Amino acid sequence: MTSAGTDVVARLRAAGCVFAEEEARLLISAAAETGAELDALVAERVHGTPLEHVLGWAEFHGLRVTVFPGVFVPRRRTAFLVDLAVELIRAQAGYPMVVDLCCGCGALGMAAATIVAAAGHAVTLAAADIDPVAVRCARRNLTPLGAPVYEGDLFEALPEELRGCIDILLCNTPYVPTAMIAQMPAEARDHEPRTALDGGADGLDIFRRVAADATTWLSPGGHLLVEAGEDQASRALAILSEHGLMGRIAESGELYATVVIGTRPDR
Incomplete structure (x- = not known):
């Protein structure tokens, strides 16, 4: 993982994210795919926004399902x-x-x-x-x-x-x-x-x-x-x-x- 990725992991872990490494990979990928600023995505997550709302999707039964902010996240x-x-x-x-x-x-x-x-x-x-x-x-x-x-x-x-x-x-x-x-x-x-x-x-x-x-x-x-x-x-x-x-x-x-x-x- 790059130094930027290591920093993201540290920020997520400090915020209490149990799966910090996996979340970091997803956030870095989302920033690359959408052109979003990685720091903004990480800040949202650190402030408590569900990962699925930050990413805009949830994995459910092997599918990528779009999830808008404010919508129930499938369990x-x-x-x-x-x-x-x-x-x-x-x-x-x-x-x-x-x-x-x-x-x-x-x-x-x-x-x-x-x-x-x-x-x-x-x-x-x-x-x-x-x-x-x-x-x-x-x-x-x-x-x-x-x-x-x-x-x-x-x-x-x-x-x-x-x-x-x-x-x-x-x-x-x-x-x-x-x-x-x-x-x-x-x-x-x-x-x-x-x-x-x-x-x-x-x-x-x-x-x-x-x-x-x-x-x-x-x-x-x-x-x-x-x-x-x-x-x-x-x-x-x-x-x-x-x-x-x-x-x-x-x-x-x-x-x-x-x-x-x-x-x-x-x-």
Whole structure:
């Protein structure tokens, strides 16, 4: 590493960046690719801006996903939800309708559609989010896939013709209990939208709203996949049951991820 690189590493390490060497390489590369001033990028990172917001992209499930400043950064653990969705998509006939609700930058839909396309399958994809900045970001990622991105509150954003036709509903709802947000890392707490984090008193407020309407939007036999905290999963199953969905829990010890899956009965 050059002397400039060594200096960057030292500044990042002093700021508490655990992976200072790797971050330094990424920042140096970003400056070279974009013509940005390296010192400005490093200063942003040192002042607490998430690395993904500084770079303008995040690595998710092997893809480079554009992430605008102020947009929720996709977490590595959420790749488990995508893997589960891909399994369900491959079991579908024809061209399954996949919707990425609460889509943020659109990483989940982008990854799922890209993975199944590489295996010779195809889906019809759409996405939606309430945050206009997230919608613009998701359009940057999903428009090349031919996927529309709608702006609005949960299902209200979707066109009526999708009602009863969604085969796979990816919905990474906010699930951090309100009282716990203050304990989150500053990178998330100060730089990501509250609407993407705050799940209400028990973290399941948005999940409840999704579950209440999912049955009417899913196709017969369609699946809803939602990430949750391990301690929330049993309550989430009860909520699914209240709204006529058959629920199950999937867990990944490797990624420390819990996904709750609700399925609409096929008749």
